[in-house]
Amino acid sequence: MKIYTIRDIAQMAGVSVTTVSRVLNDRPDVSKATQEKVRQVMEACHFVGNANARGLKQAESDLVAVIIRGRRNPFLNELAETMLQCARDSRAAFIVEHIDERADEFRQARKLISERRITGIVFVGSRIDARCEALKDVGIPMLFTTVSTEGTGMARASSVCIDDRRMAREGINALLDRGHERIVVFGGAREGDDSLALRAQGVKEALEARGYALEGDRYVETRLTLADSHAAALDYFRRHPEADAAFCMSDTAAMGVIRALHDLGRRVPEDVSVLGIDGVDMDEYLTPRLSTIAQPVQELARQSVEVLRDMIERGAPARHVTVNAELILRESVR
Amino acid sequence: MKIYTIRDIAQMAGVSVTTVSRVLNDRPDVSKATQEKVRQVMEACHFVGNANARGLKQAESDLVAVIIRGRRNPFLNELAETMLQCARDSRAAFIVEHIDERADEFRQARKLISERRITGIVFVGSRIDARCEALKDVGIPMLFTTVSTEGTGMARASSVCIDDRRMAREGINALLDRGHERIVVFGGAREGDDSLALRAQGVKEALEARGYALEGDRYVETRLTLADSHAAALDYFRRHPEADAAFCMSDTAAMGVIRALHDLGRRVPEDVSVLGIDGVDMDEYLTPRLSTIAQPVQELARQSVEVLRDMIERGAPARHVTVNAELILRESVR
């Protein structure tokens, strides 16, 4: 497999390197005939330009990095996939990176900016905390999806997300409306401006508005993985057999919790109702079908692409978009 | 955020560009003192070299591409993740690409070879068919995992996989041993040398060895997604209420089938046993817990990295490794 360069093509087509470059980039200022000739040679050689050389020279790279937090998170992967589909017709090229949940995606972002001279960056499922400081002087458009960056002081960071706090309130209200009085919450850390922290706040507000207090042990802090939520739920329900509903801060966590309940011989939803949040394909295929607060994946993706494009192509300032999530009650809630 | 170049660093440290490059690449021929000085300046500036420039010049790029077929396939993602972990200490850099199941990963591979001058390529979950022809003249080491490339004529392609045919036989035997006589199979296309085709052959052999024929309608060809397997199973079990076991060619498909059975009011495993194949974290958290033929993810990953490294670093010829899968019976099989 011979790898051709633009020089090889130029030689074979009997034109200059400049002309080949022009054809390659669909510039209008090439005669029809020349264009045809060059294109033929390129086809015949299966010519593909060297991305390194292009990236090195080109000022306007149109290269956008997408950093997904967690390779195993089905929701974030669905969202990223949908975003890429929405962006398919844009002229931007994407490099997609998965980063371990425990790694620092902001460091990685800075690295990519230097290393690849990208023109934009998307964070899928990032957490907002003190590390934001590291991104304040970033000069390229950034887009956070599923989490708000309003008020973080990152001038060039837009965000598209649901109203986590409100949806958490709705989730709790739905459980209360159905007669559940002893609700346990499996969530993440409650401190910060994180979407998980916002959900925790929403939970608290909703309970208090109805005259319930959120005692400490009704909120279980856990990593939202299958294994951790399962272990946390086994432990909790053994100690609190009176609990009649669980609100889980991700659908994955909800799956772990449901399995724990079954392990303890409790029925879902007859004995305990379970509500998740995110909304993934799988929810409808579980037994029982999982009730959830579904993030609008299409809408998140569409808006994210639009906001980022506005910033990159039209120099628009950062903006913050809230989209509507939807409470979907299926079998797992009584 | 200023982006520094090697020239900036050289200037600030009062040395030549060459020297900075040497420090950057950990070459031994730099005095301790100079090294220290340069390193300090680099740290202070958070210097990160331009990957495009490096890639353009460097002959030995040590850049390996990993192409994963399907962003939504939990098993392949687990496997890829594990491989990257195994390779963490190697000096190679990886670029990971997800490619749509319907897209042509071989075209993508050729593109990457030209575009990025990679030195090696890994296919995770690729299908083997006529398109292989396109890879015969590829000059760099290739490694296929979960599928065998023995006998395909791709000189530089190694492979690491389980014995799909044998494991399919074992799966069928396990079901037969437990008294199931009306087994339906939800699989992929039966033609070709694909791992799915091999599994189909194994199924046929096992049934025939015990005196059963695999009539046409006992093998349901379907895409192994939740939605498709669910629809296929609904249709099948409506027409064949007598079927007492299902063997599904992926765990994802098994989930869709179980949901369909529940939709039809059939119990798993009391009425119908369900066996999957692959083995993912989630299996143990489903209700009922999913029985499966588990591919040894760690072993696949470890061997894949080793074989590829042998080829790249020591010029070893292609080789084909078979690792042992394990039948794990859980609640979904009676």
Place this chain on the structure above:
DNA sequence: CTGAAAGCGCTTACAG
């Protein structure tokens, strides 16, 4: 419409 030339930021012989 076309081409010669400079230059992107590195690495790598080569010379000292």
Place this chain on the structure above:
DNA sequence: CTGAAAGCGCTTACAG
């Protein structure tokens, strides 16, 4: 141990 210079394969003013 250190540096000046060539060159990787492109793109982009600039000139014609």
